[in-house]
Amino acid sequence: MTTVPRTVPIKDAAMILYSSPTSPYVRKVLVLLQETGQLEDVTQIDGSGTPLAPHEAVPGKNPIGKIPALERPDGPTLYDSRVICAFFDDRAGGQLYLSGARKWDTLTLEATGDGILDAALLMTYETRLRPEELRFDEWVDGQWSKIERACAALNARWMSHLHGPMDMGQISVACALGYVDFRQGARDWRKGNDALAAWYKAFAERPSMHATRPPEG
Numbered sequence: 001m002t003t004v005p006r007t008v009p010i011k012d013a014a015m016i017l018y019s020s021p022t023s024p025y026v027r028k029v030l031v032l033l034q035e036t037g038q039l040e041d042v043t044q045i046d047g048s049g050t051p052l053a054p055h056e057a058v059p060g061k062n063p064i065g066k067i068p069a070l071e072r073p074d075g076p077t078l079y080d081s082r083v084i085c086a087f088f089d090d091r092a093g094g095q096l097y098l099s100g101a102r103k104w105d106t107l108t109l110e111a112t113g114d115g116i117l118d119a120a121l122l123m124t125y126e127t128r129l130r131p132e133e134l135r136f137d138e139w140v141d142g143q144w145s146k147i148e149r150a151c152a153a154l155n156a157r158w159m160s161h162l163h164g165p166m167d168m169g170q171i172s173v174a175c176a177l178g179y180v181d182f183r184q185g186a187r188d189w190r191k192g193n194d195a196l197a198a199w200y201k202a203f204a205e206r207p208s209m210h211a212t213r214p215p216e217g
Ligand SMILES: N[C@@H](CCC(=O)N[C@@H](CS)C(=O)NCC(=O)O)C(=O)O
Pocket: 022, 023, 024, 025, 049, 050, 051, 052, 054, 064, 065, 066, 067, 068, 079, 080, 081, 082, 114, 121
């Protein structure tokens, strides 16, 4: 299966998404854009960077220096994947956060996926950026414990929501589990979480998930 190249401009468009093919937070936005038919409204520009070496274009758009950031012609730049996802969902007519009681479940589920991502990204930075003599194994294990607890909670309490109508909570969790596989493949989040593993296997088959898979290697 081929993947869609994600850092080339798709067409001349007024909104610019600072992006990276390996960022799971960017992936959340791209999955939403594909699911809501808005992908061609955005031009993607590479904004890959790290806390040690931010991309030169990004801090001027997002003072925190992180991607995704969304530059708009008719308003200030938006940043943080949750803000950008809420913006595009609103623009598409509000399909992915819904309303009423389910909205708060969806937001909590999205926060759970993002929490997994935050822990997994810190683990990645620890091994990729921190000099070997300064690494702190217990701290890394503490991050992994967050991921284990979150996966166990998803498996025990969230399966009915995950199997419901597609929403941003599901997209966030799927992008998070995909990132854990991508960067922490040696650790096994599936152990003891059969229902979650089966749900993820099916969700990962969606064309939007296929088209946004991080590159191999
Ligand atoms: N809470 C932010 C996190 C974004 C984030 O951490 N992005 C990473 C790329 S995966 C980044 O830009 N890191 C650079 C940095 O931390 O300076 C969001 O949801 O957008």
